[in-house]
Amino acid sequence: MxxxxxxxxxxxxxxxxxxxxxxxVGYVTRTGPRTPASVRWVANASYLTQxxxxxxxxxxxxxxxxxxxxxxxxxxxxxxxxxxxxxxxxxLNSELATRDIVLCLDVSGSMVEYDAEIIDQFLTLVEGFDGERIALSIWNQTSRTVFPLTDDYGLIAEELGIARTALDFDMDAYYNGSYDQDDLDRILDFITGTELATETSSSLIGDGLASCGLLFDEADADRSRTIILASDNQVLGTPIYTLPAGADAVAARQIGIIGIYAGASTDTSAAEQKEFEDVVATHNGLYFEASDPSAVDAIIERIQSQQAIDLEATPEVVVxxxxxxxxxxxxxxxxxxxxxxxxxxx
Incomplete structure (x- = not known):
């Protein structure tokens, strides 16, 4: 307040x-009424005052x-x-929420046309949080931390805005050669650090999930931890962690998983979607499709219903x-x- x-x-x-x-002082020292001796008389001037x-x-x-x-x-x-x-x-509130959330985003080629929409959901999610620490990690063949866990919501909104602008790229224009070079440069700069020299692998979701689990600090502290994983699960190549193995790895550290699935319909997409949903469900998580309008509210409710320990802190007065x-x-x-x-x- x-x-x-x-x-x-x-x-x-x-x-x-x-x-x-x-x-x-001004009233006391004012000039008093003039005496006849101090007045200069002018003949025939009495009419002037009228x-x-x-x-x-x-x-x-x-x-x-x-x-x-x-x-x-x-x-x-x-x-x-x-x-x-x-x-x-x-x-300032003397109680500090101890919920940590890592936004874990697949930025492989097959996900680019969906990523801007997912970033919009992330932005809406952030508006529903108050005090939680949030991080963003993007991944394809390898992972890059966009920003670590922080409760600076101004920075979070700014970075997510930058991510949305970069990922709002027209892949159809890229394939037919009509893309804007500035748009291409922007997205390439943003996903730098998520690709290797080889093109034999892509969308290594298990490795991406395991990497997101490493962003949680204060391992010995009693904090609730959640990963919001967005991907199409179209894995190409051999990852270090399969999706089930990556989910097991984060679950062993008591990290919850919320899955958001987005992807084009292909010959393999039904099986990929089912695996994604099954793995999330097996680990007591929430699963949504990116187009689900109830996803944001349900995710906020799930996270805020999780245990949150309030740490006593000295009230801070900001003047x-x-x-x-x-x-x-x-x-x-x-x-x-x-x-x-x-x-x-x-």
Whole structure:
């Protein structure tokens, strides 16, 4: 909760007292009524005070003096508020959630046309979290950590936005040669580190899953851990870990698995999808197809229902200065005062 306050409110009282003191001194030391001896008499000038132009200028002069007083008072109060230091105070939650989530994304060629959609789901998921640490790992033949576990949600959203832009690539345009070179460079830069020199393997899901399991730190801490694995399970080549073996490896470390399947329909896709679903189910995980509209809400519910230990921590008070309003009023008052005084001289 954010509250607004003055850090040194007593300075407002000081500012008001000074303004009153100046007003009193000005009143006491003002020039009194003139005596006949101090007046320079001009013959036949008594009618001047009856002229409409004279009365108009006198009225403007009095209004100007009143305006000077009001503007000076406003500027003085604004200066007092500025000296009193207006701030916002926010007491950060003293309980730290201990849920860790690794987003584990297949960026092989067969997945590229689905990855942008999955990143959108990741972004929606992040909006539903509060305090969880999140990491992103991408993989094909090998894995690359895009960002490690962090609760900096600004950074998470920024990095996922970059990932979405890079992976929003038209594979059909690539195959027919009509692609944009900048788009190709962007996606190649992003997936750097996920491919080997050989083209004899691709989408090594077991190895990718096992690598994602290594991103969880604080192994001895009592934390809940979840991998959200997105892939089409179209494995090419011989991995170190098969999908069942990779799932066993992360399950041995008490890491939960949530599977998101996306992929084109092929001669082998039905068997690949079934294996993916069976492995996730065998390890007490949740399985969804990427097109399932209920996936995001169900994933958030599953993760938030998992055990979360609250660590006692010293409350942290964040104080943010908010000088804009009084400073603006002070500057405007000074500007108006200069203009009014200049007008009074003419």
């Amino acid at each position: 954010v509250t607004s306050a003055l850090d040194r409110p007593w300075l407002i009282v000081v500012a008001v007292v000074v303004l009153l003191a100046v007003a009193v 002229l409409a132009s004279f009365r108009s200028r006198l009225a403007r002069y009095r209004v100007g003096l009143a305006a000077v007083a009001v503007v000076a008072l406003t500027g003085g109060v604004a200066a007092g508020v500025l000296l009193a230091r207006p701030v916002d105070r926010q007491v 943010t200065d908010r000088p804009v309003v009084p400073a603006t009023v002070l500057v405007l008052a000074f500007g108006v005062l200069v203009v009014v005084l200049w007008r009074l001289r003419t």
